Amino acid sequence: MNKLNISIIGVPTDYGQTRRGVDMGPSAIRYAGVVERLKAIGHTVEDQGDIRVSQKHEGAVIDKQLLNLEEVVDVSTSLANSVHDALEQKKFPLVFGGDHSIAIGTLAGLGSHYQNLGVIWFDAHADLNTPETTPSGNIHGMPLAVSVGLGHERLVQIRNYAPKVKPENVIIIGARSVDPGERELIREQGIKVYTMHEIDKLGMTTVMEDAINYLKERNVDGLHLSLDLDGLDPLYTPGVGTPVPGGISYRESHLAMEMLQDSGLLTSAEFVEVNPILDEKNKTANVAVALMGSLFGETLV
Template sequence: MGDMQISIIGVPLDLGQNRRGVDMGPSAIRYAGVVGRLEAIGYRVLDEGDIRVDAAENRDHDDSKLKNLNEVIKANKALAQKVSEVVKDGRFPLVLGGDHSIAIGTLAGLADHYSNLGAIWYDAHADLNTAETSPSGNIHGMPLAVSIGMGDDRLVHLHSAKVKLKPENIVIIGARSVDPGERQLIREKGIKVFTMHEIDRYGMTAVMEEAIAYLQLRSVDGVHLSLDLDGLDPLYTPGVGTPVPGGISYRESHLAMEMLEDSGLITSAEFVEVNPILDEKNKTADVAVGLMGSLFGEKLI
């Protein structure tokens, strides 16, 4: 990543899921000192502010099974345009969520500039549901499916008609809550997944080495990191909407970020699902900022 300027883009969207409060995630992460942390490493940081998101009370209504579809589309269209502009200007897009539905817009914007984009999905969930397979209708459980061309056309074709991500260019790390429809799609599409079983059995070092080598063999021309804070165990990140016990540890996560920084593969990133209402003294936002420090090359010595 070198001395590239970082552009921070906040997306205060909490309409992709049921629990309110994650719209305050970007503010919590800023309060936790993200700008100062990255500047101390040596980066030039430009805070681009927040994408406008309509208040829930003003939301449109449609007949879709997908909750708050129109508002999620509006926010993600604006985000896709902003991410595309940032990349065009030669800056590193660092997107702060907001719920994980914002990855639809992030990946759509990135797809303007990469022909063989890879993605590391650091998450307790696979986020590969569609309207047909989703138990809840919450769009934050669908961004990866949308990005490989599966699901509602209005989401799949958001920003551009092209498929944003090839299934074989995805690596999911930390999965431990996968719905039946997602499990079937993973098998059909051959998506690379490291569940907590692999992390427990082989260790984070081996998992990250294999993940990095896998993407390098795919000859990707960029790699996006999409990190959901619920990928970590709730012991470390209590302020998330869908906590799943038995997750990745704090130290394992720092190691993963350090290895990604060493690889030089990461060209964009987003950190999502920080919910201050559910948090303990901004603990989850503090962890997010700490992980960003490791991802961008912060050293102990």
């Protein structure tokens, strides 16, 4: 296992949705002992702290299809610059959210460093809504669409290029709540999706083998993991804003992380949607940190 220089970047924001508390996610993950755990594996870890998240813009025009647009643009731009800087310093960016809208900034910071970036999106949701298809206006339901070049221009053009990732290089794993407009985009854009039906039918080993081989065949030159804790069944991760029953099990999730580690492809990661207010004794953050242990090469023997 390669020993990494990991740069932790916290993003304490809840602007991508309407349930308060997820801005405390980075603190909950740190409290669960992530730095100590990664160091124990043998990695060098530098916690960069949290990016600055400004208060709401007073008097901003409210667009019901794009809630908190100004704030999300600000956060995404700051995060993109921080991720870019980490890569310039040859560090592995490990980002803690915050709601899943932060992936807009993460991928904006990554994309300019890779010609053929691959993305594994571990999530109950597809996050492929646009202002035209969104049922809620919450931007945390749009980051994947934005990153493949679809959506509001100010989000799509962060760091002045688009798309951040080719849609055919995206794999969604664990989907079980997909809106009608998202289904259409999945077909149009050629995005690969393993729903819970496929995971139940094929097993996580086959799903991950297929996903990794697919990305290898596409000759990706980097692989980003975007892991929403609601990808797991809420039995294991109760502290999320949009729980969906019937999700990935604890053991299946660890297996997926272990197989990503074994692939040797992973170059960046983010863990999002930990909401301590909705949690039970920091259970969700503890699961997030345990999964990071598996992702970064923790072994029992």
